[in-house]
Amino acid sequence: MGMGAAATLAACTGKKRIEQTDNVGEPPTGQMTYRTNPTTGDKVSILGYGMMRLPQKPDSEEFDQDMINQQVDYALAHGLNYFDTSPVYCQGQSERCTGIALKRHPRKSFFVATKLSNFDPKLWSHKASVEMYHNSMKELQVDYIDYYLLHSVGGGGMQNFSQRYLDNGMLDFLMEERRAGRIRNLGFSYHGDVEVFDYLLANHDKYHWDFVQIQLNYLDWTYANEMNDRNTDASYLYGELQKRGIPAVIMEPLLGGRLVKLPSYVVSQLKEREPQKSLASWAFRYAGTPKGVLTVLSGMTYMEHLKDNLLTYCPLQPLNEEEQHFLDTEIAQQMMEMDTIPCNDCKYCMPCPYGIDIPANFLHYNKWIIDKKMPNDAGDPEYRKNRRNYLISLDRAVPHDRQPDHCIMCNHCIDVKHCPQNIRIPVELHKISQRLEELRRDNS
Amino acid sequence: MLKKTRKILGITCLAGLTLLFLDFTGTLHLYLGWMAKMQALEATLALNVVVVALLAVATLIFGRIYCSVICPLGVMQDVFGWLGKKSKKNRYTYSKAISWLRYTMLVIFAGALFAGAGTLVQLLAPYSAFGRIATTLLQPLWMMGNNALAVVAEHYESYTFYSVDVWMRSLPVFIIALLTLAVLAVLAWRNGRTYCNTVCPVGTALSLLSRFSLLKVRFDKSKCRNCSLCTKNCKAACIDFKAHEIDYSRCVVCGDCIDSCKFGALKYTTGFNKTEKKKEDKEANGLSRRSFLLTSALMATAAMAEETEALVDGGLADIVEKKAPTRTTPLVPPGALSLKNMAQRCTGCQLCVSECPNGILRPSTDMMHLMQPVMSFERGFCRPECTRCSDVCPAGAIKPLDAIEKSSIQIGHAVVAADFCISALGEAECGNCERHCPAGAIEMVPVDPNNEESNYVPAVNEEICIGCGACEHLCPVRPLSAIHVEGHEVHKMI
Numbered sequence: 001m002g003m004g005a006a007a008t009l010a011a012c013t014g015k016k017r018i019e020q021t022d023n024v025g026e027p028p029t030g031q032m033t034y035r036t037n038p039t040t041g042d043k044v045s046i047l048g049y050g051m052m053r054l055p056q057k058p059d060s061e062e063f064d065q066d067m068i069n070q071q072v073d074y075a076l077a078h079g080l081n082y083f084d085t086s087p088v089y090c091q092g093q094s095e096r097c098t099g100i101a102l103k104r105h106p107r108k109s110f111f112v113a114t115k116l117s118n119f120d121p122k123l124w125s126h127k128a129s130v131e132m133y134h135n136s137m138k139e140l141q142v143d144y145i146d147y148y149l150l151h152s153v154g155g156g157g158m159q160n161f162s163q164r165y166l167d168n169g170m171l172d173f174l175m176e177e178r179r180a181g182r183i184r185n186l187g188f189s190y191h192g193d194v195e196v197f198d199y200l201l202a203n204h205d206k207y208h209w210d211f212v213q214i215q216l217n218y219l220d221w222t223y224a225n226e227m228n229d230r231n232t233d234a235s236y237l238y239g240e241l242q243k244r245g246i247p248a249v250i251m252e253p254l255l256g257g258r259l260v261k262l263p264s265y266v267v268s269q270l271k272e273r274e275p276q277k278s279l280a281s282w283a284f285r286y287a288g289t290p291k292g293v294l295t296v297l298s299g300m301t302y303m304e305h306l307k308d309n310l311l312t313y314c315p316l317q318p319l320n321e322e323e324q325h326f327l328d329t330e331i332a333q334q335m336m337e338m339d340t341i342p343c344n345d346c347k348y349c350m351p352c353p354y355g356i357d358i359p360a361n362f363l364h365y366n367k368w369i370i371d372k373k374m375p376n377d378a379g380d381p382e383y384r385k386n387r388r389n390y391l392i393s394l395d396r397a398v399p400h401d402r403q404p405d406h407c408i409m410c411n412h413c414i415d416v417k418h419c420p421q422n423i424r425i426p427v428e429l430h431k432i433s434q435r436l437e438e439l440r441r442d443n444s
Numbered sequence: 445m446l447k448k449t450r451k452i453l454g455i456t457c458l459a460g461l462t463l464l465f466l467d468f469t470g471t472l473h474l475y476l477g478w479m480a481k482m483q484a485l486e487a488t489l490a491l492n493v494v495v496v497a498l499l500a501v502a503t504l505i506f507g508r509i510y511c512s513v514i515c516p517l518g519v520m521q522d523v524f525g526w527l528g529k530k531s532k533k534n535r536y537t538y539s540k541a542i543s544w545l546r547y548t549m550l551v552i553f554a555g556a557l558f559a560g561a562g563t564l565v566q567l568l569a570p571y572s573a574f575g576r577i578a579t580t581l582l583q584p585l586w587m588m589g590n591n592a593l594a595v596v597a598e599h600y601e602s603y604t605f606y607s608v609d610v611w612m613r614s615l616p617v618f619i620i621a622l623l624t625l626a627v628l629a630v631l632a633w634r635n636g637r638t639y640c641n642t643v644c645p646v647g648t649a650l651s652l653l654s655r656f657s658l659l660k661v662r663f664d665k666s667k668c669r670n671c672s673l674c675t676k677n678c679k680a681a682c683i684d685f686k687a688h689e690i691d692y693s694r695c696v697v698c699g700d701c702i703d704s705c706k707f708g709a710l711k712y713t714t715g716f717n718k719t720e721k722k723k724e725d726k727e728a729n730g731l732s733r734r735s736f737l738l739t740s741a742l743m744a745t746a747a748m749a750e751e752t753e754a755l756v757d758g759g760l761a762d763i764v765e766k767k768a769p770t771r772t773t774p775l776v777p778p779g780a781l782s783l784k785n786m787a788q789r790c791t792g793c794q795l796c797v798s799e800c801p802n803g804i805l806r807p808s809t810d811m812m813h814l815m816q817p818v819m820s821f822e823r824g825f826c827r828p829e830c831t832r833c834s835d836v837c838p839a840g841a842i843k844p845l846d847a848i849e850k851s852s853i854q855i856g857h858a859v860v861a862a863d864f865c866i867s868a869l870g871e872a873e874c875g876n877c878e879r880h881c882p883a884g885a886i887e888m889v890p891v892d893p894n895n896e897e898s899n900y901v902p903a904v905n906e907e908i909c910i911g912c913g914a915c916e917h918l919c920p921v922r923p924l925s926a927i928h929v930e931g932h933e934v935h936k937m938i
Binding site: 350351352353354355357388389392393395396400401402405406407408409410411412430437440441442443 | 598603606607760761762763823824827828829830866872873874875876879880918920
């Protein structure tokens, strides 16, 4: 029946239909939605390019500069003009790759954002910090930076923040650089302890934040705190910025892909509403809808990610209230019921000194939870099959020596490195390890 | 008829036993394990009276069919011989039995068995040689094939095949297996059953019975035209066509002579005939046989096992391969009862080694116990739910037991090298050994008993430690773990 109907339709409209299908999935040019930065008047594309998940050559750790250039060119051609990087991304390669790609375009055609990163306390001195700042300019091959951020404030609380940015005079230095015009916009990205966020906003009169980067998506809007009491709901963060008229740059709109790795019953609900729209488009429309959002960052590894996001944002169709409620309440609730580990595969925790592949273990675990195949109930008729497959698939995903039972709970991943999602990594690994041991023993 | 039956049965047994050694999934031994338990020497060592009696009776009735059907090494030699025959027909000649060598070998073998000189036993015993070849030479190829399929399966999200580690369990044993195969292949190719009738202790022992067997291949002198085809096709070199005599101590009842005779002068019957003669010959192939033993023994002392396999990933910290510690007393699996029982019963067939799913068992490189299994925990630990080695052992060297029994047998105990322990040294908070000890035998205690704040070091309750090696395997210190298991001479229930 369906086939016949489609055939008839095609026959009726003939050639015109065929011409149209040629362009399905290809984003249009000149349709990008822009938001205006109130301080500098920058017209920033609602889609920003996150340079944290750059493409690598197949079966290699080497970053694929040709592919990066190609994607950057394509993005610029479609109106994207905001690129966000950091000295620590992609094992320290991101700024250089970004610089090479952007150097091929006029300086005025893009905005580049980078950060004063705070991962290694050895680099916290004034001298080392200024060096990091200058090195960013060198790597990016620019003489001014459009958007400069204090990276990931909040991790380690006020104490870490003071040591990192206040005591060494770095914040004063950066404000001076802003006055000198080498930094056009100064802001910070925030994860973790809300005390630091509140402090920085309370002193807005002193610091004049031009923008703030926060994690916002339909799961974190009202459930971030419920998921992990050390995190803060995006609704609060965004509200605080709105009160002061500070534009928000959005990170983790897709939670590192977690908002597209959905169980089938959630997929159906989204597809029933918009059969031809990607799962990711929902998350991006959600993140882009609030008016105070300057740009939404997406770490687009592949050309298809880029094209799909451009389709969503050229132009953005904002969600109505009902749709927002559908996502941040109905869908989010269903996702909260699953017991996944909120890992976004950002790899900030890596490398583990004992060789554990932390994100790979979490992603594997989540996949089985989401697919509802986790062998939890020995009475389940599928239990034996799922048990065997789970154990085999773990060995495929993670080599033996990098599996959770080798985690010694030294806490390096959360004390020395840090998790932007505040996951209690060693505890979660230990839980997985215990369950694994139970499953391995149950070979009756 | 005899030849056909022999061929079908022989190939079935060879295929079954080969599969038994190749299989790493632990499923086939449920169906094929009995084939290993039928092996004469192993059944004798396991004091398996039923099998031994069965084999003795079968030999007294049918002759040495054991050597042509049940013994995988015998059938394997036939395969080589058959390949040899293809290149040159009617190639064999009659030779007299080298009885002095056979019986000397048998005496040496029996002596070695009683003395517990496992190495010698395993070099001479047929099933051990076969197992060695299958495990060290064939199983890795089988596993690589499986791994290739696993890659394909993964591509299609199928769990039918899963990847397994292929590793060199012991270089000396690998070399010995290679030499064994080479020597046997050459001997079988050129002269058929030379090994079986001069070196093999099982063959010699069976020959004592086979001469009195009820059914024998017999000459009908009236029909024989002395064409010599029977002799030229006898891989046991036991038919003297001129004298119309067959040496039944060497005849393995293959039936090739019956098939080759164009005049129907040979028959497998219970008829009455002349008794066989024995003569001694000091020449023949003595040299190659001696050199086989000599080179094998020499090779055993050669290179030690090296297991270096770098696992480097860019975004991940390098992991140094674990190294096996030197254990003052070797570790043998639960069910082995004691080192002595293992030494006396194990024929080094490698079946347990090929079956071990956790990469623990490997052939010993110690001269006195060469090729007998020992345990080490670089690749895994002796998991509480697994009893695979005890399920498959045909020789009673590892006695059958269930998982509950297994977990309460103490095969050794863990000892701590506090100088290496990162927790004791204060380099990191660890306690992984305590966390993963299935027996709950490890406790982290302060290095300084008077100072709760001092670093913590594992303390082993040696009364309840069973020696499974979980602590050693999961210790983050590499290449040598800071905690390792020392074996016990005699295992005990706790």
